Amino acid sequence: xxxxxxxxxxxxxxxxxxxxxxxxxxxxxxxxxxxxxxxxxxxxxxxxxxxxxxxxxxxxxxxxxxxxxxxxxxxxxxxxxxxxxxxxxxxxxxxxxxxxxxxxxxxxxxxxxxxxxxxxxxxxxxxxxxxxxxxxxxxxxxxxxxxxxxxxxxxxxxxxxxxxxxx
Numbered sequence: 001x002x003x004x005x006x007x008x009x010x011x012x013x014x015x016x017x018x019x020x021x022x023x024x025x026x027x028x029x030x031x032x033x034x035x036x037x038x039x040x041x042x043x044x045x046x047x048x049x050x051x052x053x054x055x056x057x058x059x060x061x062x063x064x065x066x067x068x069x070x071x072x073x074x075x076x077x078x079x080x081x082x083x084x085x086x087x088x089x090x091x092x093x094x095x096x097x098x099x100x101x102x103x104x105x106x107x108x109x110x111x112x113x114x115x116x117x118x119x120x121x122x123x124x125x126x127x128x129x130x131x132x133x134x135x136x137x138x139x140x141x142x143x144x145x146x147x148x149x150x151x152x153x154x155x156x157x158x159x160x161x162x163x164x165x166x167x
Contacts, residue, residue: 006052006083008150011074012126015082017062018053019122022089026119030112035100038093038108041115045090049083080148085122085130089115 022041029037044058053059096111121127137143138151145152 006049007079008148009076010053010079010082011067012077013070013072013075014053014059014062014067015077015128016123016126017066017070018056018059019119021058021062021066023116023119023123026112026115030109030116035096035105035108038096038100038112038115042090042093042097045086045093049086049090078148078150081128081131081134081151084134084143085118085128088130088133089118 022044025037025041029035029041044056048056048059053063092111092115096108096115099107099111118129121129134143134148135151138145138148
């Protein structure tokens, strides 16, 4: 298996489906107090953030089995904000795993709630909290525009929409 880096452009439909799988796992973890599931999510988020969707078992499940059954054309969007969102998921699920291992249940539950809300917003409403934070950090100059040229220049996306839609 060839593992590539995180792509610059991703299919937003696939991203939302991945968030749907994460949502299901997070709901099960929270509802059943099966905190070890955060370790499973942590591994997936770390792989996806570090090496891209091709290294993520959840992303591969979606790519091979779920996405082909969804009859919707790809909706291309910038990859760097989605990678940043996955990194937030990695940090939260690694932290939840560590806290669970040391017996701190209350913070694990708090993180669990966040791990339900964030993927639910992405999967059900198309609202990517990590992407919003990424945009704020770009505007503040914390993340340089060179990280995501398409993010910095939305006129390219607007021009692409004009040429793609009939006049």
